[in-house]
Amino acid sequence: MRSHAMKKADQILRAVAAKDVTLTLIGESGSGKEVLARRAHELSERRRGPFVPINCAAIPDALFESELFGHERGAFTGASERAKGKVEAAERGTLLLDEIGDMPMPMQAKLLRFLENRRYMRVGGATKIEADVRLMFATLRPLDQEVRAGRFRADLFYRIQGITLNVPALRERRADIAPLLNQFVAQHSARHGVRPPRFSRQAKALLLRYDWPGNVRELRNVVETLCLLRDGRQVRVADLPESVRSLAVPEEAAAGVSRASTSPALDLDDGLESLIQQIVEAALERDGGDKVKAAARLRISLRTVQRYVAAGRVRVPSGPARREQRAAKK
Numbered sequence: 489m490r491s492h493a494m495k496k497a498d499q500i501l502r503a504v505a506a507k508d509v510t511l512t513l514i515g516e517s518g519s520g521k522e523v524l525a526r527r528a529h530e531l532s533e534r535r536r537g538p539f540v541p542i543n544c545a546a547i548p549d550a551l552f553e554s555e556l557f558g559h560e561r562g563a564f565t566g567a568s569e570r571a572k573g574k575v576e577a578a579e580r581g582t583l584l585l586d587e588i589g590d591m592p593m594p595m596q597a598k599l600l601r602f603l604e605n606r607r608y609m610r611v612g613g614a615t616k617i618e619a620d621v622r623l624m625f626a627t628l629r630p631l632d633q634e635v636r637a638g639r640f641r642a643d644l645f646y647r648i649q650g651i652t653l654n655v656p657a658l659r660e661r662r663a664d665i666a667p668l669l670n671q672f673v674a675q676h677s678a679r680h681g682v683r684p685p686r687f688s689r690q691a692k693a694l695l696l697r698y699d700w701p702g703n704v705r706e707l708r709n710v711v712e713t714l715c716l717l718r719d720g721r722q723v724r725v726a727d728l729p730e731s732v733r734s735l736a737v738p739e740e741a742a743a744g745v746s747r748a749s750t751s752p753a754l755d756l757d758d759g760l761e762s763l764i765q766q767i768v769e770a771a772l773e774r775d776g777g778d779k780v781k782a783a784a785r786l787r788i789s790l791r792t793v794q795r796y797v798a799a800g801r802v803r804v805p806s807g808p809a810r811r812e813q814r815a816a817k818k
């Protein structure tokens with residue numbers, strides 16, 4: 489990561505990863521807490537064991553204990569087989585309790601008991617099982633705040649207090665947006681077998697300026713959609729999600745830029761070359777991919793259209809190529 493904030497977070501992570509201290513990661517949703525927890529696991533001796541994340545906000549209260557500690561056959565209606573819990577699944581590895589602030593109070597008491605002697609019983613079981621597992625926690629809000637609000641047990645809070653790592657929101661470390669954008673473009677294009685899109689200057693500027701309330705997850709999803717929709721073509725402002733575009737309007741207005749007379753599909757800032765590409769592409773789309781017709785419509789030579797297509801600067805919708813072949817022979 490390029491930002492100072494993430495470099496600092498990484499330094500702390502490297503210093504503590506190998507020690508068996510409890511790590512708590514605080515940060516907004518999608519900011520990368522799980523990614524960092526996994527990294528800490530990979531940097532520790534426990535990397536040979538499993539890394540098991542569990543989202544406390546997604547488990548119904550009644551199933552929590554069984555999810556964490558497992559259950560014996562017949563422990564409750566529907567428990568037809570013995571089942572392992574996440575603690576057991578993470579044996580010799582790391583268990584990440586994500587959104588720990590949402591763990592129901594009665595479960596917090598059971599977790600505290602487990603942390604005190606590292607032993608647990610499966611639901612419906614009679615024997616204590618010893619666990620060898622490193623625990624990490626992730627939370628959206630600082631846990632001392634949750635304690636003050638009466639949603640989190642103070643004794644559990646003091647028990648799990650180890651090293652706390654604040655994971656900054658993406659808008660607080662804008663230097664990371666561009667490298668993440670490039671990384672996701674490469675990843676998603678390869679994964680979906682499409683050509684990586686190029687970004688118009690103005691579209692890129694908006695992506696760098698946007699606040700990303702959904703953080704890295706939102707950026708990743710937006711880039712994936714753009715890769716699929718543009719398939720090697722240029723990403724213009726008009727292609728960006730409404731949220732990204734609308735956020736930019738007040739700033740542009742403040743800067744004295746009037747968009748009123750500008751078609752949203754045109755990025756004037758990108759200069760003539762970009763406009764020509766957009767026009768050639770629009771003509772090809774209108775003419776069903778027929779380069780001869782598109783050239784005639786634009787009153788430019790067929791060779792010019794072909795040059796743009798061959799260089800991958802515009803995309804041709806699948807369509808007839810025969811007329812073009814005939815024209816080329818003349």
Ligand SMILES: Nc1ncnc2c1ncn2[C@@H]1O[C@H](COP(=O)(O)OP(=O)(O)OP(=O)(O)O)[C@@H](O)[C@H]1O
Nearest residue numbers: 515516517518519520521522523524586704705708
């Ligand atoms: N540094 C990074 N490099 C690449 N991808 C990242 C990075 N940080 C986060 N991501 C991606 O962003 C998405 C969200 O990350 P992650 O699940 O770690 O966030 P989180 O803070 O744990 O979110 P939540 O609180 O909602 O569980 C994931 O798809 C992850 O792969």
